[in-house]
Amino acid sequence: MTTVLAPVAHLGRMTLAMLASLGRVALFAMLTISHLFRPPFYLKEFAQALMTIGYFSLPVVGMTALFTGGALALQIYAGGARFNAESVVPSIVAIGMTRELGPVLGGLMVAARVASSIAAEIGTMKVTEQIDALVTLSTHPMKYLTVPRVLAATLAVPVLVGVGDIIGIMGGYLVGITRLDFNSATFLRNTIEFLEAWDVGSGLVKGAVFGFVVALMGCYYGMNSERGAQGVGRATKSAVVAASVMILATNYILTELFFTS
C-alpha cells in the first residue's frame, strides 16, 4: 500500500513545497513594496541600477525587437497570402509588437540578462558575508540591495519595451519595403492608422510588471542563495527560470484583464 501511495505522497510534498515557496515570494514582494515608501532611500544605488538594468539592456532588447519585427512581417505576409490579406502586414506587425512580442520578448531578454546578474551578485554577497557586513554597518539589505533594483527595473523595462516596439515596427517596415514590395508611405500610414494608444499603453504596463517580476526574482533567489559556488549557480538558474515563467503567466493574466472585457 505504501509503495502504491508513494508517488501521490511525493506529488503532495512537491505541491506543498511549491505553495510554501510561492508564499515566501509573496511575503518578499510585500516587504519590498513596503520598503519602497519608507526611508532611507539610496538614490545612488537606484541610479546605478537604472543604468545597469535599463541602459545596458538596450542593445540586446533592440536587436531582439529588430529581428522579431522582421520575422513577424515575413510570417504575416506568408500567412496572409493564403487568403489575399497581405495588406494587413503593417497593422498586425504594429499590434503584435506593441501588445505582445515587444513586452514579452523584451521581458524575457531582461530576465536572462538582469535576473541572472542580480541573483549572482547578491548570492555572492551573501556567501561572502557581505550582506551580514551590511547589517552590522546599520544598513538594511532590503533597502540597499532590493528596493533600488526593483524600482529601477519597474521603471526601466517599460522604457525598453517602448524603444523595442519602435525598433520592432522598424524591423517589419524594413522587411516590408525591401523584401515584400510594400510602398513605404502606405506601410507607415497603415501602421499609424490601425494602431491605438491602448495597444502601446497595455504593452508598457506589462513591461512595468515584468520589470518588477524580473528584479524581484533576482533579489529573492540571491538573498536566499545557499553556500558555495553551487549554491550561487543554483540561485542564478532558479531566478532566470522563475522570472521567465512568471513573465509568461502574468502576461496571460494581464492579457485577459486588458483585452477580454
Add this chain to the structure above:
Amino acid sequence: MITMKDIHKAFGQNRVLRGVNLVVPKGKSMVIIGGSGTGKSILLKCILGLVNPDSGVITVAGEDVTHTDRDVLLSRFGMLFQGGALFDSLPVWHNVAFRLLRGKAALPRAEARAVAIEKLRRVGLKPDVADLFPAELSGGMQKRVGLARAIAAEPEIIFFDEPTTGLDPIMSGVINDLIREIVVEMGATAMTITHDMTSVRAIADEVAMLHDGIIQWTGPIGDMDASPDPYLQQFIHGRAKGPIEAVR
C-alpha cells in the same frame, strides 16, 4: 558589558549551542576558541542579531538585545569578518567610510574620505590604496581594510571573526599586533574567534573554550596553560588524542 545566559540554538536536528553562559567584561579582550563547527561564529551572530537564538538572554551594557533598537545597538559594534566581507563594487575608502556616510550623523563625503584614509594609515596602508577596489588587494591588505572599516566609527565593541585565517605567519603577527594595539588604544571591548593559538596569546585578556555547545572552560589568559581541563589542554596543544574526537 556583554552577558549571555543559557543561549540555545539549533539548526534542524543539529543543536549547535546548548546553554552558553558567558560574561565579557567592559574593556577586556575575550577570545573564544574551539573546534570547527562548534558554533563560535553563530554565537557572535546571535549577539549582533544576525541569527536569533532559540532561547536565552543576551544583554549589552545591561540592555536585552532583542528589545533594543537594532540601529542603536549595531552602532556600538564594529566587526572584522573572516573573509573581510568588503563590498566588491565600492573602492577601499568607501568600504572603510561606509557607516560614516550613512545615518543621522552622516559626515560630508570629503570628511568621511579623510577619516577613512586616516584609519587606513592606522592599519598600515598607504593613502593610494584608498582608490583601489577590494579585488586589487592581497588577502592581508583586505584583512587590514576590514579592520579599518571595523574601527572607522570608533565603536565600543569590536568583534573579530578568525582574523588571521589564510594569512602567512608574518602577516598574522602584524594583524594580531594591530588588533591588540587598537583595542588598548580605543579602550574597546573585544571578542575574537580564532583557532590560532599564537593569536590567542597575542590578543586575549580572557579566554573561553566552546565545546559541545557550552563554554567548557573560561578564565584569564594567564591561567590557560596551567588549567587541568583535559578539553582545553588537548585543544591548545593540538593533540589528536583526548576527550575531543578528532573526526567530527
